[in-house]
Amino acid sequence: MAKGKPWLEPHPHGLYVKPADLWIDPSRPVERAAVTHGHADHARSGHGAVFATPETLAIMALRYGVDVEASRNQACGYGDGFERGGVRFSFHPAGHVLGSAQILMEYAGERIVITGDYKRRPDPTCAPFEVVACDIFITEATFGLPVFRHPPTSQEIAKLIGAVRAEPDRCVLVGAYALGKAQRVMAEIRAAGWDAPIYIHGAMEKMCALYAAHGVDLGELRLVGETDKADMTGQIIVAPPSALNDRWSRRLPDPVTAMASGWMRVRQRARQRMVELPLVISDHADWDELTSTISAVNPRETWITHGSEDGLLRWCELHQRNARALHLVGRDLEEEA
């Protein structure tokens, strides 16, 4: 046990692994970074060397032009890892988006797991979360309030398909974050039997292709920009949330505005977003997932990185669990939840 001489230091812009001189998910450029997944609040450009899963590196290459082939970057598949400065790092599935990983660090007999973002529900586009035993469990808390209980995904997908069929003269425009949520929604509607082409916003094209290249079958996708308005009646359109009420949407036939996000659980939130069809679909653990995961991992200490820390801290207190909030900055990607 290295208690008393902390080898992992929380800083506002990331977690610093001292013996390895390496940062985890730093929010500013550093010499050496291990990255849990490709979302912008965890993966930034400009690092010297990046350690991540092959999928996350591919995503970073697409988004920031990170050179995957460069020898300084290291790809680690699930279960694999590397050793540096006496710290053994390994990557384990987090179930959040394609390539997302928890990072396990072992040093001086102590095990620390940082989850990055994660969820426990099945997701056809990525490997499921694995419970990894540890002493210190560093968890996210995006939905760390008991009001957040995501309904079964199939129920929300049925709502979406029902809405398309109910108004065949319109179309349903689903706002979904361009990395992860969008592909998951597409994969879920395919699983529910929707085999018509799915129309997408141009900004999603490359990421969808990347998913397909990694074996996630999204079926036939067409670009809205290359389709006549009339051909999209009765169809499903997927676009980034920022495009929902923007000029771009005027090219669609009378869209029903839907939004896939865990925030949609709260009615007034959905109303503020001018959403007609809220779909409670999230890539983050809901309250029950967060609390049951802490129980299952059963760590000596729980550290909470970002989100509604207060709610999860209170739960830990009620359950006599040691916990602390880390107050990291720049972890606020509302659109993605």
Place this chain on the structure above:
Amino acid sequence: MKAFAALIDRLIYTRSRNSKLALIADYLKHTPDPDRGWVIAALTESFDFPAVKSAMVRTLLATRVDEELFRLSRHFVGDTAETAALLWPEPNTPLPFRGGVGVGVAGQRDADDPTPSPSPEGEGGLTVSQAVEALSSATRATAPAILASLLDRLDADGRYALLKLALGGMRVGVSARLAKQAFAQAFDVPVDDVEELWHAIPPPYTLLFAWGEGQAERPDLADVAFFRPFMLAHPLEDATVDLADYAAEWKWDGIRVQIVHGGGQTRIYSRGGEEISAAFPELVAAFDQDAVIDGELLVRGDAQGGEAASFNALQQRLGRKTVSKKMLADYPAFVRVYDLLAVDGNDLRPLPWTERRRQLEAFVPRLADSHFDLSQVIEAADFDDLGERRAGARDAAIEGVMLKRRDAPYIAGRRAGLWYKWKRDPLTADCVMMYAQRGNGRRASFYSDYTFGCWSDDGELLPVGKAYSGFTDEELKWLDKFVRDYTVGRFGPVREVEKSLVLEVAFDSIHASKRHKSGLAMRFPRIARIRRDKPAEEADRIATLQAMVT
């Protein structure tokens, strides 16, 4: 409960009026009595359960959920009913990967209360009317247990619907008028008939539905203080009328009301047919004659020497469920009576205006002159003379002139050629666009709501109003593009624009207001013209607007 929960969920997210109408009409057609009646009463806030209040719900929640977690959640959600609905522990609902201890918020419950939750009796088990029945039988002492047992039988959406039903404050954008129109649409009956019958039949309106579905005669309205739909006016626009055919009265800037006394009751209805008696108890008490009048509700202002004050003063009295003594003293209400619709059991509506007016003049002295006076007919020589009087009217509470066809009966709605409103020419000011926000519904992708300002003496631009109408579709496209091209700052949904575009804003009147930094508030501001030709420095000054204050 399930259908009701689905209905309010749809209504929350539906912004178009026609879609709301269709949703409610469909629900009314396909839901049995008495549920549909209770639901429509709930949507229009027509009943109240005195034993169930939000403080009680909070106390009840504290028995099931940690108080700190409730407080944090309430803070995030912003609504007690919704927070409670989401937090209430789900009895025996399997979660996809329930595992380990302490799943859910049942933390304290696990520790303190080993008894398992009762299993839900299924959605089919609880109807809206059962819930209404249970809640109305509740006393302060029994209410928590009753509410708890109902919540245990519902899922999160059902709990939300139940709590909104119990606490009111539905916030789904359904007015009484809209509900009545939905009823008329559902059963293909005239909306005027629905309006008349509505307040005569108590919830759950079973007789009303029986009549709507053609299974019963029109209910008899003798001895009931029921609402008569208002006769409304068209704008005169550029037309002229012959004063031999039309009588002229001042159009007062208050709220149009109908006061009905019948069956021992006095009720005050607003133009939309909503009952507002509770907000004006002094008028209810003072109206003791068996009659129905149509008039303008105004408040007296000191500045006006006890005469009618501006709409601004009246606003202090609107929308209240109870009224303090101070309110009654500071803003005394009275009604300037326009018309007599019924008196001593006789319906006068079929009679021509001249005959109703004769009877009205004879009737008004029967009312207390402290609270009721007669709207005077303007004695103008001809139309031009009337125009001059209209232009010269400076009274703060005068909005323009009404022209009523002398031989016309009192007919519900807006019928061509019978009544005209001839508003005073609007005031205008050249203002500078400062901020813009997106609109709703069809306009959701357009920046269509504009905040504009005028120059202070120090050369600072201060907001004086906000407008979202008055422009054509073409102008809207242009304005939208202007906002996007000239954005200089973003604050959430609000865009700040370069202060370079002059908008000519028309408004009915302007008042002193503490709410805005400029100290001014406009009534009915709208965009009259886009003044691309005018440099922003030449827009009006605050001082110019202050001179227009009434």
